[in-house]
Amino acid sequence: MSTRRSLFFSFLDRYASLLIAVVSSMVIARLLTPTEIGVFSVTMVLLMFVATVRDMGAGQYLVQEKDLTTERIRAVWAVQLGLGLLLAALVLLASYPVALFYNEPRMRDIMLVVALNYAINPFGSLTYAWLMREMQFESVALIRFSSSASGALVSTWLAWQGHGPISLAFGSLASTLVNALMSVYYRPKTFPWLPGVAEIRRVLVFGSQLTVSSIVGTVSSSAPELLVGKLQSLTAVGLYSRSSGLVQMFHRLFVDAVGAVCLPWFARQSRERGRFVDPFLKATAYVTAFGWSFCLVVVCLAHPIIRVLYGHQWDLAVDLARLLAIAMAFSVPASLCHTALLSSGAVTVIARATIASALQSVFFAALGASQGLMVMGLAMIASAAVSATLWLRATATHIEMPWRDLLRTLRRSAMVALLAGLGPALALGIFGPYPATAWMPLLLGGTLGLAGFILGVWLVKHPLRQEITKALGRLGAGPQAGP
Numbered sequence: 442m443s444t445r446r447s448l449f450f451s452f453l454d455r456y457a458s459l460l461i462a463v464v465s466s467m468v469i470a471r472l473l474t475p476t477e478i479g480v481f482s483v484t485m486v487l488l489m490f491v492a493t494v495r496d497m498g499a500g501q502y503l504v505q506e507k508d509l510t511t512e513r514i515r516a517v518w519a520v521q522l523g524l525g526l527l528l529a530a531l532v533l534l535a536s537y538p539v540a541l542f543y544n545e546p547r548m549r550d551i552m553l554v555v556a557l558n559y560a561i562n563p564f565g566s567l568t569y570a571w572l573m574r575e576m577q578f579e580s581v582a583l584i585r586f587s588s589s590a591s592g593a594l595v596s597t598w599l600a601w602q603g604h605g606p607i608s609l610a611f612g613s614l615a616s617t618l619v620n621a622l623m624s625v626y627y628r629p630k631t632f633p634w635l636p637g638v639a640e641i642r643r644v645l646v647f648g649s650q651l652t653v654s655s656i657v658g659t660v661s662s663s664a665p666e667l668l669v670g671k672l673q674s675l676t677a678v679g680l681y682s683r684s685s686g687l688v689q690m691f692h693r694l695f696v697d698a699v700g701a702v703c704l705p706w707f708a709r710q711s712r713e714r715g716r717f718v719d720p721f722l723k724a725t726a727y728v729t730a731f732g733w734s735f736c737l738v739v740v741c742l743a744h745p746i747i748r749v750l751y752g753h754q755w756d757l758a759v760d761l762a763r764l765l766a767i768a769m770a771f772s773v774p775a776s777l778c779h780t781a782l783l784s785s786g787a788v789t790v791i792a793r794a795t796i797a798s799a800l801q802s803v804f805f806a807a808l809g810a811s812q813g814l815m816v817m818g819l820a821m822i823a824s825a826a827v828s829a830t831l832w833l834r835a836t837a838t839h840i841e842m843p844w845r846d847l848l849r850t851l852r853r854s855a856m857v858a859l860l861a862g863l864g865p866a867l868a869l870g871i872f873g874p875y876p877a878t879a880w881m882p883l884l885l886g887g888t889l890g891l892a893g894f895i896l897g898v899w900l901v902k903h904p905l906r907q908e909i910t911k912a913l914g915r916l917g918a919g920p921q922a923g924p
Contacts, residue, residue, distance in 0.1 A: 444819035457582070458589040463750065466686070469609070470751040472600040475679035477600040481606040482682040483670045484551045486663045498836065500570035501783060502647045515637025516644045518567050522636055522654070525563035532556035537647045543670070547606055554610040557618045565617070565624035572627065584623045590614030647788060654788070654795040661799035661806075665817060668810035677814055683755050687747065688769050696728055696776045708729075718842045721781050724852045725774065726904045732773035733858030734894055739766035741865035742886050745872075762820025771825035775849055787839050794835040798828040823853045843889040860897035864889025869890060895919035 470478075484531075499520040503509065533556045536624075540549035572581050596612025604611075670678040739746065743762045747755050782791045802824045809820030837844060868886030876882050898905045 442632050456588045457701065461586075461593045463690075465597050467750050468597050468708070469600050470683070470755065472597075472606075473685075473846045475604065475676050475677055475754065476681075477606045478682060479670070479675035479677070479679035480545055480547050481609045482666060482678050483543065483545075483557075483675065484539075484548045484606075486666045488552070488672075499648055500566055500573075501643050502567060502644050503567075503570040506573045511631075511633060512637055513640045514567075514632050515635065516640040517570070517637055518563075518633070519636030519641055520644055520648065521563040521566045525559050525561075525566075525754060528558045529558075529560040530557060534574045543675075545675070550607050551610040553834060554607065554614055557589065557614055561614075561617050561621050564621040565631070567648075568624035569620075571629065571632070580627050584620060584627065587623055588616040588620035591619040596840040647786070654792045655797075657795045657799045660797075661802040662716075664803045664806035665810065668806055669814070669817065672810045673814070680755070680758045680761065682816065683747075683751060683766050683815060684758040687743075687750070687758075687762050688736075688765040691732055691769065693772075693908065699814070706924055717781070717784070718840055720844070721777065721836075721842065722846055722850050724777055724848070726854055727908075728776050728897070729773050729854035730857045730894075730903060730905055731778065731849055733770055733854060734861035734890070736766045736770040736773070737862030738865045738890055739763065739769075741869040742882055745882045746892060747880040749883065759820050761814050763817070765821060768818070770826040771822065772829050774837075774847075775829040778836040781836050782839060790835055790839050794832050798831050801827050809853070814872065816846070824908040852902050856901045857897035857903050857905075860892050860900070861894035863893050864891075 457727070469538070479871050481829075499517040501519050532552055534535075535658030536549045536552035536556070539552065540546050569584070571813070572584075592615050594612075594614040595615040596609050599611055602608075638783060666678050666681060740763050743766070744756070746757045747759055747762065778794075779791060782788075782794075805820040805824040806817070809817030831848070836842065837847065865886035868882040871885070872878070872882040895909070898909065
């Protein structure tokens with residue numbers, strides 16, 4: 442499948458899943474209280490530590506391995522299946538101590554349900570990694586959409602019936618089950634079902650370094666919610682989680698879609714040509730233009746966005762969302778650094794960058810959590826700036842990317858974002874930071890913002906101009922194979 446066609450289906454996948462997530466979140470935010478969502482958020486943050494080692498990087502190994510043999514596929518399957526069963530048992534054992542530590546018995550029930558995910562997940566992981574390697578994003582999109590829809594329906598229905606935060610856990614289980622069943626259907630007939638250990642050392646050598654990086658990264662990303670939950674309250678965690686979820690929507694909306702294609706794309710370029718600086722810069726141009734524009738929209742229109750999506754009970758999350766959007770703006774240029782390093786097998790470089798970034802991130806999170814949610818937001822801005830600098834420096838050195846080329850790319854994207862931000866800024870000036878009406882600021886800011894974005898792309902001759910031109914030329918013809 443061509444890169445452009447892959448991007449089309451990757452975006453279709455992400456947007457469809459995002460639409461499902463947004464609609465279900467809008468409903469669930471009105472059915473569950475901030476405290477109930479806080480209970481689930483803290484539980485899932487704790488389980489993120491388990492998720493980082495669920496396949497020891499075996500899936501990523503399969504994507505980037507240059508010489509993939511049957512024995513190496515058996516080894517990947519052995520790692521994924523063995524770890525899935527082991528982690529399910531560990532989560533079961535940890536459920537009671539965790540609930541006791543937070544003095545919240547509902548966390549135990551949630552963990553008991555989620556533990557089943559780890560036992561079922563391996564049956565989908567191997568096929569998913571293979572489809573990614575082969576850039577078969579049509580199949581990936583169908584699998585992800587079906588699993589997302591199933592999970593959202595189960596979560597929403599159970600929440601509607603008054604089952605509380607465990608509704609989200611059963612939704613997650615339903616999503617994993619559907620994903621596994623569909624992956625078995627798409628599993629290549631040549632793939633062995635019998636695990637093997639002959640090449641398991643090769644898989645683990647690659648995966649162990651990547652897993653250490655993942656664990657450290659998870660500590661870093663989870664620190665804010667864990668520390669807020671302990672130093673403040675579960676209600677504060679719910680507010681932080683909702684603010685962060687709104688801002689992180691950009692990752693689900695764009696970065697995840699681009700990154701999913703970039704990993705096999707960069708890996709193929711690395712195998713065939715030995716370098717991929719130009720593809721990296723092109724992908725970074727796309728991400729920063731959209732990312733910075735998105736962040737400006739959230740800064741200006743956070744109040745009406747939250748009112749429409751989640752309701753008035755989440756008004757206390759508005760100012761924090763603005764601060765987290767500024768933090769996101771600092772981190773956007775480095776969004777694809779991990780993908781670029783992983784695609785070339787640079788797990789040692791990833792480990793060093795991850796550890797350095799995590800140390801400062803946990804420090805700032807602890808400082809912010811001890812002082813309140815608004816200080817936490819300011820701390821996240823400082824942390825994001827430092828982290829982005831570390832990742833960009835590591836990536837530029839490894840792939841031999843000239844800084845002047847990166848700065849030229851970022852300058853064009855910044856000009857596009859500034860023009861895109863004029864509309865939302867005008868809406869902010871007219872209606873104020875906390876407007877009585879939600880739809881008028883969104884309509885004005887969104888319409889003018891989109892017009893400013895397109896104008897900016899054309900005026901600065903941004904790389905997106907070529908993509909928009911081609912998309913308009915093919916409008917109505919469906920996705921076509923491209924270079």
